[in-house]
Amino acid sequence: MTNDAKATFTSIKNPDARTKKRNAAEKRFRAYGLLAVAVSVVALLFLLSSIWTKGSGAFYQTYLTVPVTMSAEKLDPKGNRDPDEMKKVTTIGYSKLIAQNLIDQLAVNGLDTSNVSDKNIAKLLSSESAATLRNQVLADPKLVGQTQIFTFLASGRIDGYFKGRVTMESAALDNNTSPAQLVIADEMKNIGILSIKFNWKFLSAPDASELRPEAAGLGVAILGSAYMMLVVLGLALPLGVAASIYLEEFATKNRWTDVIEVNVSNLAAVPSIVFGILGLAIFINIGGLPQSASIVGGLVLTLMTLPTVIISTRASLQAVPPSIRDGALAVGASKMQSVFHHVLPLAMPGIMTGTIIGVARALGETAPLLLIGMVAFVRDFPASPPSGFFDPATALPVQVYQWTQRADPAFTERASGAIIVLLGFLLVLNSVAIFLRSRFERRW
Amino acid sequence: MSLGILILILGFLTLGGFFLGRLRAVSMVDYDARKLHSLPNFYGGMVAIFIALPAFFVLCAWTLLQPVLIEQRVISNIAIVDITEGSNRTLVMADVRRIAEGLDRALALGGLSEQDLLKFDTTQSDANALLATAGVALGGEVQPSVFDAARHYRLTSKSAQLVMFVCVLSVALLGFALAYRRISAQMRARNVVEAVVLWGLVAASMVAILTTVGIIASMLFEAYNFFKMYPILEFFTSPVWNPQFSGGSELGILPLLWGTLYVSFVALVVAVPTGLFAAIYLSEYAGPKLRATAKPAIEILAGIPSIVYGLFALVTIGPMLRDYFARPLGLGDSSSSVITAGLAMGIMLIPFISSLSDDIINAVPQNLRDGSYALGATQSETIRQVVLPAALPGIVGAVLMGASRAIGETMIVVLGAGASAKLSINPFDAMTTITVKIVSQLTGDTEFNSPETLVAFALGLTLFVFTLLLNIAALAIVRKYREQYE
């Protein structure tokens, strides 16, 4: 030790060797920390950019502009413009009509289609186009006999060509397209028959079959998710707030309330798939509710969100100082009036924030919904509430999952695009929550 | 008379009762509300509650019990002999219900009148054809007794519905009368209303308990059914998972458990050092600007749903690892693998570990750090030798909770880890987990009461118990640690 009778002088200037080593170790440690932060941020950016590059294409789609003469002899043989009669003409008839019109248009514009068969020219169009036209004509029979310019979806492979998924090399090996067709598609683009436009239908159209990725949309999924979020908000918020008020303000601290509290915190950590099992066993098997219905999904997600709402509501209630309650009681309010008139309004911002965050989490859940039957292909929009809650539906994350299970790589683009939409909704929800918190939350 | 109309009528009655009750209370004191014990609205509210609540309970109970009771009566009327091979009571009952619905629709379409239906004789006319016009398809010929049962079902349901209607409304009116009579100036309406509200609050908090009970009960019940069909010992010890559609499956949990633990291990190896060091840097070293940008960025990772990570694993991480690591090293050829899912899951868990660690590190009192600095320790020495050891129980708790989340995670492994059940060490192999199989067995084509489907409940029960034990252990450790400082 340096501190004995012989006072040796140790300078504090100029670090000695050991201190230098320690400072070097300090720098290394700091660097590890910074590296960890950097890794996390880079991972986030990598994830987001990967999703964006893969999915942004879903918002643009290739369309063909074709003037179609809706000849009466093909579409309305009986000539009486009766939709019920005209229904007998199937989509095959319509697709032949459109194909013929397209071929005519190409000829008019001077494109050389000699090395492509008529059938393959027709394949440039999406098979969805015939159904679209048929629906329009049946809805408005006066169209028969007229010539109108329609915008149809191009087929999935053509769309993929313009997005880089399909190349001349891969087209040579592909059953569904050929390099010659791609050449024609290029020429059509140059003339203006073919264009790439923003695809609003991605958000509004229902899902399409495996063969028509170009027509697949999120309409049903968004509506289903919206229904489920309504159910969650309508059930989890009142139940959660009511339970929290009881636990926090009225319950005596005895074993029973301890049990409830332990229960709530355990439920908050239970894997979401277990809630799916619960939903299947109780709501569907015992309760007899229809499979894949939004109400069942909403109930399952409510049970999942309830612990989160309870925990955040309790925290908000605890943050309100006891002096507020005392003040209310002192003027003669009952316990319940003090809670509902004074404490609850003050805790409301925190409660809303917690609920919105809970709803955002529920919006992204997939596993429990798969178990209650949302694996089917749902093409019809659910009806309006209240009966619409019992119609089969799907949800955004479930739609993403279903699209990943399909073979056509165009569905990867659709799935990534759907995730962009999902993340967009989550961004909005979380921003609202953050806004509420910063604007209205009090610091006591 | 539909349910909707009944509820509407009840609603109007409740509203009417509210106003009448309030009016009566106020009129009793010559319109001077100060003389009343409670505010006038409480008197109205009391009447409204007495109308609505008992009627609502009767309505719920009736709606739940009615189908069960009617079906029991109807089914007992169907002779055993008429139950064709390959079906059972439940299926027959389903047919009865569908026929009844079809008859309703046929009547609605106008093709049939109630008289015709009563006189309808299955021996003469073709029931199938009739039902087909109403859009009901049946598997085989409609047995006469089944058709009769359907008719009986219709009629009984309709009359039961009527009786329920009458009962519910009379209970509502009875409630009104009881409450209305009790109104007086001294009557403590507010206390009555508040007592009811309190019971409502208690009921709400029971939902948490009910949920847990429901989870355990439902899984136990079906798992019990499963273990009746498949030996429990084999389930827990067999290293082979091979469900067959036609029966004779081997359903051992060990390969699934191995896959689960392996993927979770990889995820924790990624998440714990990164999350911990990020938390240390952000709470001890970072300046306010970096903290303000990096912390929210890491929190964003936490808000991203797991399906996004799953897709990321499937389309980006998987192919990358396969092309740059697995194939060149000859370790595997699949883009779905343990390391793919583990990596994606690890990234997902980083913010979880980071924010928990951050809380724990900040909970270590500042005076411990001061004591260490005053002795001439550098910041890293203080963190390594004073702060982290003090925070260790909390960090262990955080790791356990992270493990619990990793084990229970589904979508990332569904999309990223593959579906083949294997006991392999190679992280580039596709290995499936418990959660993936729960999904695949419950959404597959096998019949519900077969062991291949019911095994999912046994798997779910195992998963639930496992994660529950981890959570309890984590909470116990963290609680014990907090006591040190309080």
Next chain:
Amino acid sequence: MNNMIFLERNVQVEKNKIAAQGVQVFYGENHALKDVNVDILDKTVTAFIGPSGCGKSTFLRCLNRMNDTIAGCRIVGDIRLDGEDIYEAAVDPVQLRAKVGMVFQKPNPFPKSIYDNVAYGPKIHGLSRSKAELDEIVETSLRRAALWNEVKDRLHAGAIGLSGGQQQRLCIARAIATGPEVLLMDEPCSALDPIATAQVEQLIDELRSRYSVVIVTHSMQQAARVSQRTAFFHMGNLVEYGETGHIFTNPSDPRTESYITGRIG
């Protein structure tokens, strides 16, 4: 004032250990310490007294650069330890703090064993070359802190289990173990009961033969009991500095007299 005990030990070395000139401290906009000039003598107990918030703890923390850990704290002036400016760029605070130890108001033993608490400083500074040497340092420090006899049988027990007074003496032992030349003590007895206080005060008196001790205290009586020099701080200024006896019987500044007689503070 009759019940104050004046210590009349011989002050052996009158060398200047720490010389402070024109020291000012700013916490952001707040001018917490204004123009302090004081000389801390070696082998002496110097007491800083004054009412709450007068800046005495702030100045104490300047002496071992603990104020560096506070964001927004700015120090102007000259503080020299053995003639070397401690705020010079070439100085590593780590080495400074090995020379200038500190004991805090609330005892803050690490949640480790008693042995590990005391051994922590010597370990990180590499002061011992073997386990035997480390054991010796630990024992010496504990003896000098008057704690050895009470804990020698349970050196590996947790330090948190000690009583308040024992914990504070442990902190003193821990500070001594790095072989400092100056000991700074920030109200070391304010969290202790009277018996523990008396023990620590006795200890301070023994420590003065080896170290230069600076003690911040709220209690005038304590200052009078243990110190040879006293500095009176008031509202960020060093009002008066001199021999303890002189300050308490015949203060030069009227503010000092007001504080001593209890009119302010």
